[in-house]
Amino acid sequence: MRIAYRAESLIDAHLVKDALEREEIPAFIAGEYLTGAVGQLPAIDYVAVMVPESSAEAAETIVRQVEAQLAEARAAVDSWDGDAQLATDTP
Numbered sequence: 001m002r003i004a005y006r007a008e009s010l011i012d013a014h015l016v017k018d019a020l021e022r023e024e025i026p027a028f029i030a031g032e033y034l035t036g037a038v039g040q041l042p043a044i045d046y047v048a049v050m051v052p053e054s055s056a057e058a059a060e061t062i063v064r065q066v067e068a069q070l071a072e073a074r075a076a077v078d079s080w081d082g083d084a085q086l087a088t089d090t091p
Helices: 010-022 032-038 053-079 082-089
Strands: 001-008 027-030 048-051
Touching: 001 053, 010 027, 010 048, 010 053, 032 048, 048 053
Parallel strands: none
Antiparallel strands: 001 048, 027 048
16 A cells, blocks of 8 residues: 555545545545544644555546645635625625
8 A cells, every 4th residue: 555645634535535436546544543532633644545556656646636626725715805705795
């Protein structure tokens, strides 16, 4: 098995795992249950998505696509000013 993705969160790990499995690449989340031990600390270096060596190259492309989508979504959230939006929605 090879690490295809080191996750920032358990949700990110599952998004990557699901994307890989949709492309019929078997994937396993290593360290999923360790997040309970670290509590509110970030899951970095605890959670990783693993794939078989034979699927590692194909997995890289899919992981890059998911990472780009996650980065885009995070940028959109960071640029959204919720307080300003709520003020314009209120009569």
